[in-house]
Amino acid sequence: MKVEMVEVGDLSTNCYLLDINNKVVIIDPGDEFNKIKKAVGDRKVVGVLVTHFHGDHIGALEEVLSYYETDLNKVKDKNFKYKVIETPGHTMESRTYYFEKEKMMFVGDFIFYNSIGCTDLGGSDKIMKQSLDEISKYPDDITIYPGHGEITTLGKEKKNFKYYY
Numbered sequence: 472m473k474v475e476m477v478e479v480g481d482l483s484t485n486c487y488l489l490d491i492n493n494k495v496v497i498i499d500p501g502d503e504f505n506k507i508k509k510a511v512g513d514r515k516v517v518g519v520l521v522t523h524f525h526g527d528h529i530g531a532l533e534e535v536l537s538y539y540e541t542d543l544n545k546v547k548d549k550n551f552k553y554k555v556i557e558t559p560g561h562t563m564e565s566r567t568y569y570f571e572k573e574k575m576m577f578v579g580d581f582i583f584y585n586s587i588g589c590t591d592l593g594g595s596d597k598i599m600k601q602s603l604d605e606i607s608k609y610p611d612d613i614t615i616y617p618g619h620g621e622i623t624t625l626g627k628e629k630k631n632f633k634y635y636y
């Protein structure tokens with residue numbers, strides 16, 4: 472699976488394109504539909520996944536769903552194998568998409584490089600801590616693809632969790 476990042480919108484949201492055999496899954500179409508469309512090119516879009524419903528992650532969602540005639544949070548290609556881990560805290564519906572074989576997690580605004588998501592935009596500190604405890608059970612060598620900024624690894628970020636709460 473190839474991963475491409477398209478930076479979109481005023482808050483520099485990371486919209487990800489996952490590609491297997493020229494089939495594409497879009498994660499967090501935050502803004503700038505035309506930029507996303509150009510990055511997809513003539514490949515077939517087989518699904519759209521959203522990590523949470525803040526505006527900077529869903530700004531182009533309606534256009535993407537209607538243009539590619541696809542449903543939200545359903546992937547119509549069995550080559551994409553992932554688990555949904557509920558990781559509330561930043562918002563109560565925040566979730567992580569875990570591609571176990573590829574050792575990749577798409578976390579939205581749950582975890583960032585050297586940081587975690589804020590909890591004052593509809594979230595909860597207490598529940599954030601529970602989600603950090605839960606995600607800490609997963610292997611260190613997983614690559615974290617956050618909703619903003621640089622990629623990181625779970626092992627590196629785990630070491631910081633104890634300083635946040």
Ligand SMILES: [Zn+2]
Pocket residue numbers: 523525561580
């Ligand atoms: Zn957010």
